Amino acid sequence: MRFAQPRTTEEAAGLMAQESGLTRILSGGTDVMVQLKSGLVQPALIVDIKHIPGLRTITPEDGGFRIGAAVSGAELGEHEGVRALWPGVVEGVELIGSTQVQGRATMAGNLCNGSPAADAVPGLVAANAIARIMGPDGARDCPVADIPAGPGKTTLAKGEFLTSIFLPARPDRSGDAYLRFIPRTEMDIAVASAAVSLTLDAVGIVTAARVALGAVAPTVRLVPAAADTILGTKLDDAAIASLMAAASAACNPIDDKRGTIEFRTQVAGVLAKRAALIAYSRAGGTA
16 A cells, blocks of 8 residues: 655646556545545555645635635634534534544545535535536536435546535525434434525525435435425425425435434434524524
8 A cells, every 4th residue: 555645636636547546535534544444445545635735724715715625624613704604514514523533524525435424515515515626637616416426436536536615605694504313412423414505585585595415315415396495485384394395205215223214204304494494594584
């Protein structure tokens, strides 16, 4: 196994593209180190990207923020600007692991690990976040929603890796929220989760919305049908009931010891309702 510490994103992409064997990016390392120790992966090359300039910074951009792929959860949680603009995204990231893990774990790593239950991903999908990807042919941008391909899989091609995630600007009277259900009080994996982002007009009517569900399908799932149920409403009882039904209808979960199909399907609807009400309140509405 070889270990490399490139100084540019181009160099990192080149190293990965030239390696015929398995490669892994080392950023926070909270996933890859566990996989290495357990023998789940045996990479021929590990590429440490923490020392590449810009990958550990949070930069204002076009009214939003560009978050480097090596920014830790703890660093993101301490950033007042990101917390104010996208509190639901930060909530999801801060649920990854323990306090110690937060000092190393990254939002980009949580996304690229490919888990349907990843806590950072539903909030990013609801936010319509954009990932910047470097590869052998240069940089490209891709919606976060298009990166997961299934449990442990992504759509990234050989030699490609994330360099940053862009959280866009948003209109006034906007809010978002992320919620999950876990069997324990902390440090567990979501049995079901939901993120909602919405924008209100001056009288509290929802004019834009995005709803994303986690842990209830092979990938985190954007559910436009659920978002449509609350457009043009003030989250009245009928709208909430329709939202819950649409969220549950979008579920395709597994049945295991942590939760049955029926349980996950029902809980996803409940979490979508609660996340929508929190987002609505944060946007300045009164349900």
